[in-house]
Amino acid sequence: MNCWIFIFAALAALASADDSEKKIVCYFGSWSVYRPPGGKFDISDIPPQLCTHLIYSFVGINTQGNVIVLDAWNDLPDNWGKDGFGRFNKLREQSPKTKTLIAIGGWNEGSVKYSDVVANPTIRARFVKNVVEFCQKHNFDGFDVDWEYPNQRGGKPADVQNYISLLKELRTEFDKHGLILSAAVAAAEPSASLSYDIPAMSKYLHFINVMTYDFHGAWEKTTGLNAPLYPRKDESGNDLKLNVDASVRYWLKSGCPPEKLILGVPFYGRAFTLANNNQNGLVAPTRGPGAAGPYTREAGMLGYNEICESLKQGGWTIVRHAEHRVPYAFKGDQWIGYDDITSLNEKMDYINSLNLGGAMMWSIETDDFNGNCGEKYPLLKTLNAKLRGGVPIEPSKPTEAPKETNPPKPTAQPTQPPATTPPNGICKKAGFVRDEKDCNVFYQCVDLNGIYKVERFTCPSGLVFDTNTNNCNYKNLVAGCN
Structure with a gap:
């Protein structure tokens, strides 16, 4: 016992x-x-x-x-x-x-x-x-x-x-x-x-x-x-x-x-396209998501592997925020936290x-x-x-580059294509809506006291947004996307 x-x-x-x-x-x-x-x-x-x-x-x-x-x-x-x-x-x-x-x-x-x-x-x-x-x-x-x-x-x-x-x-x-x-x-x-x-x-x-x-x-x-x-x-x-x-x-x-x-x-990081290259700190005005990366291919989001490879190429200013305790980086009109x-x-x-x-x-x-x-x-x-x-x-x-208080102006703009923004008037009601030109892209419309907040999303490669199920689905199963 x-x-x-x-x-x-x-x-x-x-x-x-x-x-x-x-x-x-x-x-x-x-x-x-x-x-x-x-x-x-x-x-x-x-x-x-x-x-x-x-x-x-x-x-x-x-x-x-x-x-x-x-x-x-x-x-x-x-x-x-x-x-x-x-x-x-x-x-x-x-x-x-x-x-x-x-x-x-x-x-x-x-x-x-x-x-x-x-x-x-x-x-x-x-x-x-x-x-x-x-x-x-x-x-x-x-x-x-x-x-x-x-x-x-x-x-x-x-x-x-x-x-x-x-x-x-x-x-x-x-x-x-x-x-x-x-x-x-x-x-x-x-x-x-x-x-x-x-x-x-x-x-x-x-x-x-x-x-x-x-x-x-x-x-x-x-x-x-x-x-x-x-x-x-x-x-x-x-x-x-x-x-x-x-x-x-x-x-x-x-x-x-x-x-x-x-x-x-x-x-991963969240990326923005700056409205003004000279306003590049926190709470700087933006005109949409940052350019998509070569691997994840989603505007506004970059994998750490994409970020570190891009930083390695040079030309970025990196700032480590003293209060938030995390970094952000900017180059031209591109900004990543x-x-x-x-x-x-x-x-x-x-x-x-x-x-x-x-x-x-x-x-x-x-x-x-x-x-x-x-x-x-x-x-x-x-x-x-x-x-x-x-x-x-x-x-x-x-x-881990030190913070630059007076960063030099970039000599060239980023080579990535400009970030896309949701089409005007895309939201007619709260919920999800597919992009009219690209079945791979869809938006969520959130009604905030009569003003729509729009979030853009991309289905994984090979899939498109199915408006019948509000999910990503195979292209051949979705009407209008063949």
Whole structure:
């Protein structure tokens, strides 16, 4: 009897040690396999030893409560497919301690279908059953709920408690099969307060991936940083809440246990086209998103690999903001706010200082995985160095240039094509609308007291926006886009 007590005590201690280990949660955007050479990223490029959890993004949902594979050729082995799910889960052979999860949702999936499914107890129960079967069939260790967002984007107030019912039912079934349940959530109080009962959801989720980025971007009319750590003294109102520290403290104050809070960091930057090249600081006027990069090919967003390669070419002025603790760079009319090795080192120190559960990054395929600017995976290795005792990465010189108080005027304009802006009058009502000239492009129209805020989005390569489902779909299945 004493022997068995000792064994159980030892197992409990091991479980406790595993729970206390800092997590490094690596999201993988599966559409990156379609990018051009230099940015094309395959599952075989993933270093699983550098991630405690790997999350494959994304699958979808339908109104009957079924889990839907969004890219069967890429995800499955059927019909000579690439078997993304299978190859992703085989990464555990290289790193047996790494756990693999499948994520459902994402921005493009929207909220309406999720709202409908969780509102119906019968359909919700069917969905829970389908999720368990899906994870078992494809050999995932767990499931990540990335509903963006309950009670927003076409959702309804009842979503807040229906979301809790969903998590409770998922966790009940997951515990029977040893599956992991996590979620990706809105970070800032103005959004999170609309969507979440934080104490309740914290009971059922193993960990919570707080998306502490996208605080500012080209949907605004002035420059702003993607993921500032702290506010500026001259900010006021809601702007004081649009930073990492304010978001984390809101979640903690609202009842999220620190060990379950996984701090999100961006492996990409938000880019703008300046309205006036001589006004190039924070809150400078802009005329639209920054030019698309050669790999991600999305105006207003650049992967860190694209940023570091561009900075390496020279001609940029780099400013490290003393209050926000993150850098931005400008060249001609192009302006980028991003994170680098130095800012991530400070954010990892922040995680340790508050004893948070670890770091999550979006997403692994936009790190400098080819090592074109120095060592391979500099950002991911920075997370490991601070949270798991890895080897520190030295910042490369191009991204650590000193602040220039009187920068020289550029001698030439950027060679990239000018950024595009949403067509005038594109918004007739709140919701999504496809670009009239490019089926790959769509916009979200948000009604702000009679004035539309317009956000521009691009479907992954090979897909177009389907106005019937408000999702990206294969071109041959969408009328008017053949």
